[in-house]
Amino acid sequence: MTSAAPTQLRKPYVTSYAEENLDLPLAFEWVDGMSRLTYRDALPLEWMFGVLWARCGTAREGRIxxxxxxxxxxxxxxxxxLCRVCGKSAIDPDTGRISWILTSALAGDFRSPWPTAHPPTCKAHVAEALTACPKLRREPPVVCTVxxxxxxxxxVNLYGADDGGRVVEIRHQIPVNLNDRHxxxxxxxxxLIVRLEDLQPVQG
Incomplete structure (x- = not known):
């Protein structure tokens, strides 16, 4: 979420801990006549939206x-x-709308759908996130509801096989549409990247 530990922001729900990093026994397998990235000991639940997901621990303990x-x-x-700060619902119970902080300017056009990989932020923690998160201080934030x-x-990270058949990373952290099955x-x-609908700016 940020490049250095902020002094005020609590440990955000979506931030990773070093002790949650796991070895990834990646391999390729043939499925329906096509090569597919997998784990050597893969479980069915490790695929969602037609793609293999990175493994990680869930303890939320150790070095953040x-x-x-x-x-x-x-x-x-x-x-x-869910709120990226506290992990609780970011849905306003009175309006049913979801509070979101975006770090890129919308050029005044809130009518267009907006893609983002940043999770929502509940109303209770918007001010805290804006004050304490260095990334949000560097980039002009837009607070809105959807x-x-x-x-x-x-x-994703894209993988291929080298001349020795070893799995190697060939592209790092690029967006891939869910329709791009290849x-x-x-x-x-x-x-996960989502498209936000019906954005409305939060005044004040």
Whole structure:
């Protein structure tokens, strides 16, 4: 989430810990006449949206990695509308709308759908995030609410096989559309990207 540990922001729900990093026994397998990235001991639940997802622990203990996002918690936030700071619902119970902080300017056009890999931020923690997160201080933030959102892509690392048949990374952290089944078979997903609908700026 940030490049250095902030002094005020609590340990954000989506931030990763060093002790949660796991070895990834990657391999390729043939499925329906096509090569697909897998784990040597893969489980069916490790695929979602047609792509293999990065493994990670879930203890939330040890040395926090402020600049890294935890894959499973980020995906959970995106799919369930949870706050990236506290991990609780970011849905306003009165309006049903979801609070979001975007780090890129929208050029005044809130009518267009907006893709993002950043999870929502509940109203209770918007001010804290804006004050304490260095990334949000560097990039002019836009605070808004949305009525709905749809998964459209994943942030991935792409893999191939070298001359010796070893699995090697060939592209790092690139967005791939969920409709691109060819690239998804070579990919290890690390974050879910959603398209935000009906954006409305928050005044004040």
């Amino acid at each position: 990695q402020w600049n890294l996002v935890h894959t499973l918690r980020q995906r959970r936030c995106m799919m369930q509308g 009525s709905d959102y749809t998964p459209v892509a994943v942030l 690239l998804l078979k070579q990919a290890l997903a690390t974050q």
